[in-house]
């Protein structure tokens with residue numbers, strides 16, 4: 001299966017497998033998990049991930065970690081092709097989330113308001129994901 005890229009006004013309720021939906025207006029992307037488990041993945045674009053149209057196929061950076069579904073899949077999608085990566089443990093997930101937040105901070109020459117919004121979004125997103133992994137969301 002190769003993931004096609006589809007620019008949409010909003011993410012549909014019923015997503016097709018093998019399609020990455022991207023809405024620039026809402027700064028979101030959505031897809032069904034590549035493992036076939038049917039889990040809906042929502043990405044915050046570009047705060048957590050970047051999504052490109054790569055000749056009609058989707059490229060997503062950085063890797064997708066599915067922490068909030070039983071499959072715990074981890075993969076990258078490049079030009080629609082799925083490359084599988086080792087699954088995360090809970091502590092690795094925490095580190096990766098912290099790394100993503102640090103990358104936002106490292107963005108140079110961005111206006112402070114943009115940076116703060118970006119960090120707030122990243123932290124909120126990380127907290128949600130971690131709550132799903134750890135359960136209860138403590139620390």
Ligand SMILES: [Zn+2]
Nearest residue numbers: 033035037071
């Ligand atoms: Zn899955």
